[in-house]
Amino acid sequence: MANKRGTAGSAPFHECLRHYSVLILTILFFKLSSGTEDDAFRAGQSILSPVAAASRDVRYLLYDVNPPVGSNLRRDVYIRMASLLKTLRKNGDWVLVLPPWGHLYHWQSPDIHQVRIPWGEFFSITSLQANIPVIEYEEFIAESGGPFIDQILVLQSYAEGWRDGKWEEKVDERTCIEKLMYSKDKQGYYRGWFWGYEETRALNVTCLSAQGHASTLAPVLQNNLNATSIMLDRAETVLHDHYAGKDYWDTRRSMVFAKHLRIIGDEFRAKYLNSTDKQDQTPYNEDWTQMKNRLGIAKGGPYLGVHLRRKDFIWGHREDVPSLKAAVKKIRSLLKKHKLQQVFVATDADEEELAKLKRMLPEMVRYEPTWEDLELLKDGGVAIIDQWICAHARYFTGTSVSTFSFRIHEEREILGFDPKTTYNRFCGDDENECEQPTHWKIVY
Numbered sequence: 257m258a259n260k261r262g263t264a265g266s267a268p269f270h271e272c273l274r275h276y277s278v279l280i281l282t283i284l285f286f287k288l289s290s291g292t293e294d295d296a297f298r299a300g301q302s303i304l305s306p307v308a309a310a311s312r313d314v315r316y317l318l319y320d321v322n323p324p325v326g327s328n329l330r331r332d333v334y335i336r337m338a339s340l341l342k343t344l345r346k347n348g349d350w351v352l353v354l355p356p357w358g359h360l361y362h363w364q365s366p367d368i369h370q371v372r373i374p375w376g377e378f379f380s381i382t383s384l385q386a387n388i389p390v391i392e393y394e395e396f397i398a399e400s401g402g403p404f405i406d407q408i409l410v411l412q413s414y415a416e417g418w419r420d421g422k423w424e425e426k427v428d429e430r431t432c433i434e435k436l437m438y439s440k441d442k443q444g445y446y447r448g449w450f451w452g453y454e455e456t457r458a459l460n461v462t463c464l465s466a467q468g469h470a471s472t473l474a475p476v477l478q479n480n481l482n483a484t485s486i487m488l489d490r491a492e493t494v495l496h497d498h499y500a501g502k503d504y505w506d507t508r509r510s511m512v513f514a515k516h517l518r519i520i521g522d523e524f525r526a527k528y529l530n531s532t533d534k535q536d537q538t539p540y541n542e543d544w545t546q547m548k549n550r551l552g553i554a555k556g557g558p559y560l561g562v563h564l565r566r567k568d569f570i571w572g573h574r575e576d577v578p579s580l581k582a583a584v585k586k587i588r589s590l591l592k593k594h595k596l597q598q599v600f601v602a603t604d605a606d607e608e609e610l611a612k613l614k615r616m617l618p619e620m621v622r623y624e625p626t627w628e629d630l631e632l633l634k635d636g637g638v639a640i641i642d643q644w645i646c647a648h649a650r651y652f653t654g655t656s657v658s659t660f661s662f663r664i665h666e667e668r669e670i671l672g673f674d675p676k677t678t679y680n681r682f683c684g685d686d687e688n689e690c691e692q693p694t695h696w697k698i699v700y
């Protein structure tokens with residue numbers, strides 16, 4: 257299933273190139289071959305793909321992040337890698353391989369299989385491809401000749417820190433500071449965590465100290481001519497080329513949620529929140545390149561959207577996160593202020609806190625999937641549906657420095673909401689200066 261979906265979404269960017277190579281090869285083959293058409297066909301099948309791939313000279317960029325990194329920060333790292341890929345493509349035919357989802361700390365629903373999840377389950381692959389050429393990992397295995405990665409570069413900081421406290425951009429091959437998460441097998445290949453694909457091996461692993469923007473890595477990758485496929489591990493180490501610039505927003509806009517998740521979110525809005533794009537003035541274009549909603553045009557559905565991040569955010573006793581009681585008080589005051597009757601709550605609260613919240617705020621609306629829905633959508637899909645519904649609310653308030661809330665801000669920016677209705681957060685009970693989130697204005 258996963259494989260089929262991935263293959264169906266093959267990159268239009270390199271598709272024409274590939275056809276071009278096939279054409280040349282076919283011509284070449286018929287020139288050289290003196291056999292019958294049947295022979296030619298059979299022989300052609302066996303020689304075509306490796307030669308075609310070689311003639312195309314494609315190079316693959318793979319990446320992964322530190323395992324504890326949550327899904328919403330992973331979405332941010334994708335944007336950094338997309339920038340790097342754009343830089344690399346100025347000098348070669350590079351393709352980004354999407355790291356399968358899975359094994360995430362926060363995805364705790366029991367008894368459901370949550371590894372080797374292709375990006376197509378959460379995002380629209382054709383939308384991503386309208387920004388940069390991307391392929392799913394299984395497509396990479398199929399077209400690159402097997403589950404082998406030529407070179408892994410583990411990104412790390414500099415052992416000596418910043419010299420003289422002066423920050424500069426630099427990249428150097430260095431000995432590994434931490435113990436490698438990869439080990440050699442009997443054949444001399446490197447084994448490790450490759451998104452749950454146990455048969456994947458790497459031919460070489462080295463460490464790279466890097467400090468700076470993603471694109472500072474480009475020369476290192478370009479000059480490593482022996483490696484067709486290069487994986488950057490700990491990719492979160494490098495910074496955005498230009499945070500919130502045009503390139504950032506182009507990539508962010510291309511990260512369109514998978515259609516089935518948007519449909520479920522829209523049906524929920526219509527059924528429980530009296531919210532439709534037409535009434536709410538939140539027109540959506542399937543083609544993100546054609547979507548440009550002026551800020552302020554979106555009205556949003558007649559409900560308050562809330563993201564209430566709990567779990568580890570309260571275990572650490574952070575002073576910028578409210579108690580449930582204070583959060584409910586704030587919700588009630590916002591409902592009154594904005595003359596809204598309904599509140600949609602997205603939260604990762606545990607059973608105990610959820611029961612408490614239900615007692616204090618019995619009228620709240622939540623998206624609660626059945627077990628069957630959950631098995632199909634996974635924790636990642638449910639989180640996206642929560643975000644989608646929050647993104648369509650007339651007024652939204654989130655949790656301080658939660659990347660989950662940040663991604664909702666961006667979605668609302670894309671939909672064209674007045675920033676006043678978006679960049680809001682709960683304050684901690686005893687927080688003196690409750691600084692509100694920054695408005696990162698969309699750039700087209």
Ligand SMILES: Nc1nc2c(ncn2[C@@H]2O[C@H](COP(=O)(O)OP(=O)(O)OP(=O)(O)O)[C@@H](O)[C@H]2O)c(=O)[nH]1
Binds near residue numbers: 325328564604658
């Ligand atoms: N369905 C749902 N899941 C949530 C919600 N809030 C948090 N989660 C889950 O918890 C994870 C939170 O981690 P992140 O996505 O990284 O966002 P974050 O809030 O910045 O958390 P950290 O990265 O741990 O600092 C999400 O990916 C979800 O899996 C919510 O409101 N609804």
Ligand SMILES: *[C@@H]1O[C@H](CO)[C@@H](O)[C@H](O)[C@H]1NC(C)=O
Binds near residue numbers: 460480
């Ligand atoms: C491994 O990669 C490093 C860095 O690119 C290179 O110097 C070294 O020769 C490679 N080793 C092998 C066995 O290919």
Ligand SMILES: *[C@@H]1O[C@H](CO)[C@@H](O)[C@H](O)[C@H]1NC(C)=O
Binds near residue numbers: 480481482
């Ligand atoms: C690339 O491979 C060739 C032959 O396999 C080898 O001689 C050369 O040292 C390699 N270069 C690098 C940078 O690893």
Ligand SMILES: *[C@@H]1O[C@H](CO)[C@@H](O)[C@H](O)[C@H]1NC(C)=O
Binds near residue numbers: 530535
């Ligand atoms: C739904 O919203 C529309 C206007 O947006 C309103 O006319 C209608 O009465 C609402 N329906 C309910 C059931 O609240």
